[in-house]
Amino acid sequence: MxxxxxxxxxxxxxxxxxxxxxxxxxxxxxxxxxxxxxxxxxxxxxxxxxxxxxxxxxxxxxxxxxxxxxxxxxxxxxxxxxNNKLPYLVASVSEILDMDDEDDEVEELDVGRRKSKRKQKSAIIKTSNRHTVFLPVVGLVDENK
Structure with a gap:
C-alpha cells in the first residue's frame, strides 16, 4: 500500500x-x-x-x-x-334537623289552594374527604333511621 x-x-x-x-x-x-x-x-x-x-x-x-x-x-x-378512578364517597350523618319554614305555609299555589303543611327534615353529614355538607332534603334515606 x-x-x-x-x-x-x-x-x-x-x-x-x-x-x-x-x-x-x-x-x-x-x-x-x-x-x-x-x-x-x-x-x-x-x-x-x-x-x-x-x-x-x-x-x-x-x-x-x-x-x-x-x-x-x-x-x-x-x-x-x-388509579384515576374516583373513590366511593362515604358519609356519616352528624345531625338531623326539623325544618319548619313559615314561608312554605303562607305561599299559595296557582289555583288558590295553600300548600299542605309538611315538616321537612334536613341533615348535616360529614364525608370521608373531610367536608361537612348541609342537605336541605334528606332524599332517599329514611330520616327516622
Whole structure:
C-alpha cells in the first residue's frame, strides 16, 4: 500500500476512501498528512478507531436509556389510568334537623289552594374527604333511621 492510499483514509481492506473523499480534504490537510510517517499515521488511525468505538458505545447506551425511559413513561401512564378512578364517597350523618319554614305555609299555589303543611327534615353529614355538607332534603334515606 502506498503512502497516498494510507493518507487518504486507508486501503480497501479497511473500507477506505476514494478520490472523492480525498478531495474533501484541504490542501493544507493533505500537505500535513504527507509529512507524517507511517507510524504516526497508524497512531492517528488507531486514535480515530478508538474515538469511533467510544462514540458508538455512547450512542448505544443513550439508545438503551431512551428505551428504558419510554417504557417507564408507558408504565406511568398505565398506572395513572388505573388509579384515576374516583373513590366511593362515604358519609356519616352528624345531625338531623326539623325544618319548619313559615314561608312554605303562607305561599299559595296557582289555583288558590295553600300548600299542605309538611315538616321537612334536613341533615348535616360529614364525608370521608373531610367536608361537612348541609342537605336541605334528606332524599332517599329514611330520616327516622
Amino acid at each position: 502506498s503512502k497516498d492510499a494510507t493518507a487518504t483514509g486507508g486501503g480497501r481492506e479497511r473500507g477506505g476512501g476514494n478520490a472523492t473523499q480525498a478531495s474533501m480534504l484541504s490542501n493544507e490537510e493533505l500537505a500535513n498528512i504527507e509529512t507524517l510517517t507511517n507510524a504516526q499515521l497508524r497512531t492517528r488511525a488507531n486514535q480515530l478507531q478508538r474515538e469511533i468505538q467510544q462514540l458508538k458505545n455512547e450512542e448505544r447506551s443513550r439508545m438503551n436509556e431512551l428505551q428504558r425511559l419510554k417504557k417507564e413513561v408507558e408504565d406511568d401512564k398505565k398506572r395513572v389510568k388505573d
